[in-house]
Amino acid sequence: EAAHVFSSALPLFFGCGTPAVPPQTGRVVNGEDARPHSWPWQISLQVKHGSRYHHTCGGTLIAPRWVLTAGHCIWPGDVYRVVLGEHDMSRQEGTEQVRDVLRIVVHPSWDIDHVADGNDLALLKLDKSPVMNDSVALACLPPDGEILPHGTACYISGWGNLYTHGPMPDKLQQALLPVVEHSVCSRSDWWGINVKKTMICAGGDDVSGCNGDSGGPLNCLGQDGRWFVQGVTSFVSSRVCNEVKKPTVFTRTSAFAEWLSQVTEPNNDDHTKNLTPC
Structure with a gap:
């Protein structure tokens, strides 16, 4: 039993969650420019419109050939690419790596009509x-079933709006979002029954949830000094993105x-064909 618990706590790959450039971890309320390449597992998911690609969602590099994002970011028939090593979208910095998406595996129980x-x-x-380097690195994933304590300091990152209905930034943003435990987040005056136990809430005071992207990571520092992606951005309040008692909700x-x-297991191509592709 002890051996099983230990093995389940291992990340998918060693050498994860340790950025060469440490993130800025100040308590900035309304978000800030991230330190360039301090979240090296953050990717830009881009969709093809005509002959050009446009940023549509965030995502996380969790294995050398696998990116994790949100199911609602994927639409059947669309063509996507992933840009890694990105920071400032307004210019070429020389750190970007572009990869085509070979296969998409949406969780078989995801339903766009029942978010x-x-x-x-x-x-x-x-x-x-x-190529793994100072600008591109793997995220760690948490052990199976881990629940973070209420108030744990985590950081959302992405190229999301600077404020409600505001402009999209060129540079990667980050914002501090403390974890809200399920017993609080599921209260009737918070998110109520909309929040399931397979989700994690963070924020919900005057901290901005705008700065993240759909599909992007909730980055939380582990006790061992590595960063773990504990959540994938799923939904926020439709009114404003930093509404009191309406924290950002992530897939846990x-x-x-x-x-x-199971899906990212090497040489598992046959298995993925049996899941729901888009």
């Missing part, structure tokens, strides 16, 4: 592994550890 049911995840297989990655490892 509050959860399972808002998709895995993207890249055509080839990126520790609730899907088995599915994630």
